[in-house]
Amino acid sequence: MSEESMILVEKPVGFRDYVTTHESLKFFFTGGKGGVGKTVAAAGIAAYFAKEGKKVLLASLNPVHSLSSLFSQDLSGGEIKLVEGIENLDAIEVDISDKVASYKRQLADRLSWFLKWADIPLKASEFIDIAATNPAFEESAMFDATVDILLQQGENYDKIVFDCAAVANAVRLLGLNKIYGLWLQRMIKSREEALSLRVKLSFRKDKAMEEIKKDPLMKDLLGLKERTDRASEVLGDPSRTAFFFVTLPLALPISVVERFINMVKGFNIAIGGVVVNGVIRRELAERGTEYLRNKYEEQKRYLEMIEDKMGPLVRAVIPLYETEIVGTEMILRIADDLSTWTPEKGLFL
Ligand SMILES: Nc1ncnc2c1ncn2[C@@H]1O[C@H](COP(=O)(O)OP(=O)(O)OP(=O)(O)O)[C@@H](O)[C@H]1O
Ligand SMILES: [Mg+2]
Numbered sequence: 498m499s500e501e502s503m504i505l506v507e508k509p510v511g512f513r514d515y516v517t518t519h520e521s522l523k524f525f526f527t528g529g530k531g532g533v534g535k536t537v538a539a540a541g542i543a544a545y546f547a548k549e550g551k552k553v554l555l556a557s558l559n560p561v562h563s564l565s566s567l568f569s570q571d572l573s574g575g576e577i578k579l580v581e582g583i584e585n586l587d588a589i590e591v592d593i594s595d596k597v598a599s600y601k602r603q604l605a606d607r608l609s610w611f612l613k614w615a616d617i618p619l620k621a622s623e624f625i626d627i628a629a630t631n632p633a634f635e636e637s638a639m640f641d642a643t644v645d646i647l648l649q650q651g652e653n654y655d656k657i658v659f660d661c662a663a664v665a666n667a668v669r670l671l672g673l674n675k676i677y678g679l680w681l682q683r684m685i686k687s688r689e690e691a692l693s694l695r696v697k698l699s700f701r702k703d704k705a706m707e708e709i710k711k712d713p714l715m716k717d718l719l720g721l722k723e724r725t726d727r728a729s730e731v732l733g734d735p736s737r738t739a740f741f742f743v744t745l746p747l748a749l750p751i752s753v754v755e756r757f758i759n760m761v762k763g764f765n766i767a768i769g770g771v772v773v774n775g776v777i778r779r780e781l782a783e784r785g786t787e788y789l790r791n792k793y794e795e796q797k798r799y800l801e802m803i804e805d806k807m808g809p810l811v812r813a814v815i816p817l818y819e820t821e822i823v824g825t826e827m828i829l830r831i832a833d834d835l836s837t838w839t840p841e842k843g844l845f846l
Pocket of ligand 2: 559563
C-alpha cells in the first residue's frame, strides 16, 4: 500500500474534508453492487463540486444509462450536454454501441490484413463474429471509452465523475488496464520478432524494411500501448484518482464492497472511501409503521457491521428518502447530505 493510502485508511474524515484536503483529485469513480445507488452517489458528488464552483463532467459508463431519468432531462446521444438546473455541470451517457461497431470494423480490417500477410487462407469474418460476441468485447469498448474521457476531457474539467456499471465491470475496468499492458508488451515483442525474421528471410531487405515501417499491426499495438500506459498513470495516481464504494446497510452490498476494496488495492488504485446509502433515520422509524421500525432494527446490525469492517473509510451517510430520486432538486439535496456528514455524526442518522 502506498504511503498516501495508508494515511487515508487511518484518519476518519467526511467527504467534504476529504476532498478539500485532496484538492488535486480530478477523477472520481463510484462502484458497488447493482442498485445500491452508484448513479445517485455519482450525481451527488458531481453536483457537490459544481455547487462549489468547479467545472464538472458526470460520465455514465453503464451499458444501460440512467442519467437522463435521474436528472429528468435528455442527456442521451453520447455527447457532452449541459445539465439544466445545475450550473457548471455537464453530463454524458457514453455510447458504447458505436465503439463496439468501430471495434468490429477495425478488427475486420486488421484481421484480413494479417491473414493475407501471413498467407493464411481463411476468411476474417469467421473470427470477427466470435471475437465480437465475447462479453469482454463490450467491456473493453467501455474501458476504451473511459480512457478517451480520462485523456481527452481531463484538461477541460476540474472534476470528472464516472458512474460505472456493476462491481465486476468497474474492477475489470481497472484490472483490464494492467492486463492490457502486459498483453501488449508480449504482442509487441512477438511482432518485433516476426518482423525481424521477415527481414532476415527476405532477398530484398530494403523492400522488407519498407513494408515493416508501414506495418499497421505494429502501429496499432504501439498506439494502444501508449494509451494504456497513460491511462495507468492516471488511474494509479492517488493524487488524481479516487474510487468511492457505495453500499446499503445490507449484507450482500457490504460484502461486495469488502471484496472490492481488496481487489482495488491490488491494482494500486486509491480508495476514496465508502458511501453508505439508504439509511433509515431514527426519527422516521419512530413515527413510522411497524414495518419501518422492523427495517430500522434490521439495519442496525448492518451499520454495526460496516462500522466494524470499514468504519474509518466511511466518508458519507445518505438517508433513505421518502421517494425515489428524480430531478435536480433532489440531486442537490444528496450533494448536501453527502457533504455535510462528518464521522462525529456516526452511521446512525
Ligand atoms: N437514498 C435513497 N433514497 C431513496 N431512493 C434511493 C436512494 N438511493 C437510491 N435510491 C433509488 O434507488 C434506485 C437505484 O439507485 P441507482 O440507480 O443510483 O443505483 P445504481 O447502483 O446506480 O444501480 P445500477 O447498478 O442499476 O446502476 C433508484 O431508483 C434511486 O432513485
Ligand atoms: Mg447506475
